[in-house]
Amino acid sequence: MSVPTKNFDRWIRTSFVELNTELEELYFCRDDPAQIDGVGDNIKAVLLKEGQALVAPLAEEGNTEKQFDAAFDVLGNLGLYLASLRRHELTNPDLETESPYKACSALGMHIAASIGVVPRFATAHLTTHNKAISGVQKSFTSLDDERLFIDYNLYGILAFKRAGMALMRIPSMGVSAPAAAILLDDAKAALEQVTHHNKALFDRLNVARFFSCIRPYYKPYRVGKEVYRGANAGDFAEINQIDLLLGLCRGNDPHYAQILEEKILFMMPDDQASLRKCLSMRPILDELLDLAPANAMQSWFQKNCRLFLEVCDAHARTASQHQNMLVRKFIQKPSDGVDERHLKQITASGPPLPSLMDSLERLRDLRMAAPRGDIETAHEKLETLRALIR
């Protein structure tokens, strides 16, 4: 690791966190915490200046890190810095046509183009690829609620990854293989873990702190001329692999394909490859439906099909929780009380809240195989299988 890289990383883990935390405490005690103009200007100036001084030698160096992990880490640190500048309104994509931070942008784009990801911080930077030092991972602030949020995002992601990896092994052996039952069982247990973590996050996270002091770091920002949407906990492959392998979502559904297309560069390159591989696999649902007429009475079918349906139900519960508990409690409800001026870009993905909600509800309903008149879900196909189980 070069000296400028080390210096920047040390700063991101120390002063950066302290400055952001001081600003959050100043904003949070105001009558309107969303009104941050003119608040803590001296701290904002230090944040800007110290960060720029540390980025300058890095930008000069360019992407000289030969190892993927090291380059990805620098990109993450840069991204955390830019997201914080965005959060404190030291940049705003609506008011600019190009990022005012040219050195940061150039370095971010250089690294991103060489490793094949978006040139901003992504979820992996704060979760699966967030290196702990003495038990502490990177974060924007030292607020307990941010720690909780990052930890539980990571726990959820890890559990989804276990489920996705188990399901990925099934198509090559076929759903009638005795070992498919073990893999389906693993996937079900992992999804039950997601439910457990989601519930803990729902119970423990403070709404006001999340909405006012954590969520704003996930806004879109500009790198060079382009605006990149914020990171969200869904930017990993296995969530989609579960959707696709269970047959609940389809790669040829234009709406769903658009989601995949849009998110792929927010994923780690390994995840990108894994998702691409999955797109050419046959959904387990389709295999079971094909085999049903000749095999429904056989014990393997009864066992594995039952387990398959239990995995679908477990996935449905995670989807329902995400939308009906987490999104509703921590985004939708607190947005009701927010001044119209501040509502813009409340979502990490950028679109206005109502259109984001439509799109998230559609995903929820696909994952729940809910009956919907306007879109095709797997509802009827799952009902066909359910009717065969005795």
Ligand code: HEM
């Ligand atoms: C306080 C907790 C959470 C809230 C308020 C929340 C909210 C949101 C929102 C609003 C989006 C849409 C994109 C955006 O604008 O950011 C989203 C996307 C997503 N989130 Fe969460 N989220 C939370 C926690 C989690 C956790 C713990 C997971 C588990 C890994 C998760 C998984 C996803 C996924 C997979 C997506 C992409 C869309 C999808 O495929 O469903 N979220 N989240």
